[in-house]
Amino acid sequence: MADHQPMDGDPLARHSLSAAELKELIDRERSGSAFVAYRDEEGTLCFYTAGPEASASTIGRRSETDISLPWDGQVSGLHAELHHAGGEWTIVDDGLSTNGTFLDGARVIGRQRLRDESRVRVGRTVLVYRAAQRTSVGETVIATNTPQVQLTDIQRRVLLSLCRPYSAGDFATPATNQQIAAELFLSVDAIKMHLRTLFGKFGLSDLPQNQKRARLAETALQTGTISRHELG
Numbered sequence: 120m121a122d123h124q125p126m127d128g129d130p131l132a133r134h135s136l137s138a139a140e141l142k143e144l145i146d147r148e149r150s151g152s153a154f155v156a157y158r159d160e161e162g163t164l165c166f167y168t169a170g171p172e173a174s175a176s177t178i179g180r181r182s183e184t185d186i187s188l189p190w191d192g193q194v195s196g197l198h199a200e201l202h203h204a205g206g207e208w209t210i211v212d213d214g215l216s217t218n219g220t221f222l223d224g225a226r227v228i229g230r231q232r233l234r235d236e237s238r239v240r241v242g243r244t245v246l247v248y249r250a251a252q253r254t255s256v257g258e259t260v261i262a263t264n265t266p267q268v269q270l271t272d273i274q275r276r277v278l279l280s281l282c283r284p285y286s287a288g289d290f291a292t293p294a295t296n297q298q299i300a301a302e303l304f305l306s307v308d309a310i311k312m313h314l315r316t317l318f319g320k321f322g323l324s325d326l327p328q329n330q331k332r333a334r335l336a337e338t339a340l341q342t343g344t345i346s347r348h349e350l351g
Contacts, residue, residue: 129238130158131247140164153208153251155201157244160190169203176201178241186246193218193242199227206251208233214327218242228334229326268320268344276303277313279345282336286350293336 128135136144147154147166154168167186169176176185179197186201188194199212199220211230212220220227221240233239235250270278280299284291294302296310303310314332318324321338323331339345 128158128245129247130156130164130245136164148249151251153203153206153249155186155239155246155248157186157188157246159188169201174203176203178246188242188244191242191244194244198241199239201233202230208248208250210239214330216241228330228337268342270317270320270344273303274313274317274320275345277310278317278335278339279349281314281332282339282345283350285336285340286347293332 131144143164143166144156147156147168150168152168154166156164156166159165167176169185177197178184178186178188178194178199178201180189180191180194181187181196182189184197188198195216195218198216199210200215202209202211209230209232210220210222210227212227213229222231222233223238233248233250235248237248239246239248277299280302281293283302284294296307296314299305299310300307314335315324317335318326318331321335323334323338326334340347
């Protein structure tokens, strides 16, 4: 029998699968239905497939959740949700969790689409998503003429300063108003005013206040409004 991975390891690492687990995995893949796989506290390989009528599944430490992880103390009672629509799954953490949800190493802010073999980490538990074979499609071609948000010089400087901590990696925290004010030699009130305008331009005004800054920075970097080499 293969040695089991700890729950914070990859549950589908090939060297960790026993013959019985490998057979069950192959059977699941051949079924044509999307599923997630993870290991429990004993190292047992577990599978979850959403019901045909389900539009969302919950993940958390509570027994009432669809994917219940009561052994993982770093998982919140209700930690995150899996949404199912049109043959696609997304992972959603819009402030539900205390310790965050991570998709392929990057923290999830709001909703992000899962792709075949995506790794989702909640607490110390890693879940692997396997897409439904019959609905798996190729990557969407990225349009080259995507309109960019139009910014004034000072708005761009504020946005660049907000994003600057991300020069150290994706697991950063945006710069504070005080840090931005000190870098740009502006008042904190002026920074707040410019950030309110930026939230509006990027369509983030309706987000909870504690999510706006991180989402703004990540959106600016993901859309190329601010490039990594500019962060210095």
